[in-house]
Amino acid sequence: MRQAHVQNGSGCGKKILVIDGMIPRPDRDSGSLRMSHLLQLLTSFGYHVTFAAANLEAPQPYTGQLQAAGIEVLTRPDLPSLQNYLQWSGACFETVILSRVSVAVRYIEAVRQYVPQARVVFDTVDLHYVREFRGAKVTGNRALLKRALQTKTKELAAVNAADCTLVVSLAEKETLIRECPGAAVQIVSNIHHTFEPVPAFAPRKDLLFIGSFFHHPNIDAVHYFLADIFPLVKKKIAGVKIYIIGDNPPESIQSLAADDVIITGYIPDVSVYFNSCKVSVAPLRYGAGVKGKVHLSMSFGLPVVASSMAIEGMPFINNRHGLVVDTSQDFCQAIVSVYQDETLWTNISQNSQNLIKTHFSFEAAQRQLVKVLKQERTN
Structure with a gap:
C-alpha cells in the first residue's frame, strides 16, 4: 500500500x-x-x-x-x-x-x-x-x-x-x-463562494426557481409548484411572478410560460436574479445528495423555501437557514411569511450565508x- x-x-x-x-x-x-x-x-x-x-x-x-x-x-x-x-x-x-x-x-x-x-x-x-x-x-x-x-x-x-x-x-x-x-x-x-454584500430586502420582488432541466427532478418540481402551490401564492401576493431559470427546458415546461411565469432557459450570469428576487423556491419531491439550487441561493443570501427532500444532507435548521415545508398549503404560507417579513428575511439571509461559509x-x-x-x- x-x-x-x-x-x-x-x-x-x-x-x-x-x-x-x-x-x-x-x-x-x-x-x-x-x-x-x-x-x-x-x-x-x-x-x-x-x-x-x-x-x-x-x-x-x-x-x-x-x-x-x-x-x-x-x-x-x-x-x-x-x-x-x-x-x-x-x-x-x-x-x-x-x-x-x-x-x-x-x-x-x-x-x-x-x-x-x-x-x-x-x-x-x-x-x-x-x-x-x-x-x-x-x-x-x-x-x-x-x-x-x-x-x-x-x-x-x-x-x-x-x-x-x-x-x-x-x-x-x-x-x-x-x-x-x-x-x-x-x-x-x-x-461555494458567498456573495456579499447582499442587496436589501425592500426593492426586491418575485420568486426564483433554478435548476438544469437535464435533471428530471427539476422538471417534476416545476410542474408540482406551478400546479399546486403558485395558484395559492398568487391569491396572497398581488402581481407576484416566478422566474424559472435552467438549461434545456422541455416543451412541457416551456408550454407553461405566462405573464407571471417567465421561463428564461439558460442564463450565463444568474446573479441579477438572485440579487433582485425576494424568495427562492425548491419544491423537490425526489432527488439525492445535496441540492445545488439550495446552496447557490444561500450563497447569495436569498432565503429559500424548500421541501424536506431539498435540504436533505444539510445541517439546515428550519426558520433559521430557510423554511422547510412539505404540503402545498404550508409551502404557500412559508413563501408569504418570508416575502412580507423583513426581519425574518434578513435573519435567514445572514444565517444561510454563514452556513455556507462553515460547511460548504x-x-x-x-x-x-x-x-x-x-x-x-x-x-
Whole structure:
C-alpha cells in the first residue's frame, strides 16, 4: 500500500487524473460547479491535474477555462481513446478520480490494469440509485424502478472496487456504510463562494426557481409548484411572478410560460436574479445528495423555501437557514411569511450565508480533500 504525501493542506505528489462524464459547465448545472471547484482545489494543493471527459469532447469556452486554470485537458483528435491514454501514460498518476457511476463502471478495470500504482477514488456526485428509486416511487414509473435496481448493482460494485468513495453528505455516507461494510467513504460536498454584500430586502420582488432541466427532478418540481402551490401564492401576493431559470427546458415546461411565469432557459450570469428576487423556491419531491439550487441561493443570501427532500444532507435548521415545508398549503404560507417579513428575511439571509461559509466553502472542502489524498490504498 502507498500513501500520498499531503502535509499542512497541500500536496507534493505528482499527478492526478480526473475522468467525468463531460467537461464541467459550471454556469449550467450544480454537479459541474462542484467539479470545477474540486479541480481548482486539487491544483491549489500543488498537483498537476489532468482532466478528461469520458467521450474526450472538449467544448469551448469550458475547455479553455480549465486550461487557463492550469489543468491539462485530454481531447480528441489527439487521443484515439482514454483506454489508449491509460495504457500509454498511466504510470505517472498517483491518484485517479472517476466521477459518476457511469464513468466508474466503464473505466475502473482499465485503471486497475494500466495504472496499478494509483489510488482509485470513486466520486458519486450523488447516489444515483437512491435518486432513481425515489423518482420511481413518486412517479410510479416501473421502468425507472428497473433502472434503479440496475444502477444500485453498478454503484455498489464501484464503491467496493474503489480505494475511496466520495459522497456529498453524511446521510449518503451512512447509506453506503450500511450497504458496503468496510468501504472507505469520505464526504466532499458542494463547494461555494458567498456573495456579499447582499442587496436589501425592500426593492426586491418575485420568486426564483433554478435548476438544469437535464435533471428530471427539476422538471417534476416545476410542474408540482406551478400546479399546486403558485395558484395559492398568487391569491396572497398581488402581481407576484416566478422566474424559472435552467438549461434545456422541455416543451412541457416551456408550454407553461405566462405573464407571471417567465421561463428564461439558460442564463450565463444568474446573479441579477438572485440579487433582485425576494424568495427562492425548491419544491423537490425526489432527488439525492445535496441540492445545488439550495446552496447557490444561500450563497447569495436569498432565503429559500424548500421541501424536506431539498435540504436533505444539510445541517439546515428550519426558520433559521430557510423554511422547510412539505404540503402545498404550508409551502404557500412559508413563501408569504418570508416575502412580507423583513426581519425574518434578513435573519435567514445572514444565517444561510454563514452556513455556507462553515460547511460548504472552499476551506471546508479543502479539509475533507486532504483526508482523501492522505488515505492509503485498500486494494
